[in-house]
Amino acid sequence: MLSFNDINRHAMETRGIHLASLTFNTVSIFSDLPQPKGLFIPIHDEDLGKAIENGAIAGIWNKNEELPSYTPNHFPIFLVDDPGEVLLKISEEYIRKLKQEECETMTKIAFYSPSLLNSLPFTYDIAVEADRLNVIETIKTYNNSKRRG
Secondary structure (H helix, E strand, O other): OEEHHHHHOOOOEEEOOOOOOOEEOEEEOOOOOOOOOEEEOOOOOOOHHHHHHOOEEEEEEEOOOOOOOOOOOOOOEEEEOOHHHHHHHHHHHHHHHHHHOOOOOOOEEEEEOOOOOOOOEEEEOOOOHHHHHHHHHHHHHHHHHHHHO
16 A cells, blocks of 8 residues: 555655655545545646545645645655656556565555546556556656646
8 A cells, every 4th residue: 555655765755744654545736536545736727725525645746837726735745746647657566566466455546547638537456457558558648738838
């Protein structure tokens, strides 16, 4: 399962509580999807309030963008240069970690559908080998298309 420390090593700065024992059941770029014990990454939309309502317990945020004024003081926020690149890095590291050790509970990642033909949400079950490969390739495709404009 992804932990606070797994994410924190990619942050330029953090705000809110620093709790090494904090773990995430879900990583989501969609604020309107249920994300129990979720880590919200504002790639699809930036509605942090809706993400919190749907279960987000922490977020990754672009360090150059202002945080919403309603962000709870204790809510962990990891400030980064590029949320899409950090999502790719933590996904790759998490998959490597899973290959090395057995985990009882795994983090699910909600991202775009593998085809990227539309912006429909798709939840990758990292316990399934094919989903591991698909999530990495889909994030890479998204990040490359974003760079090209």
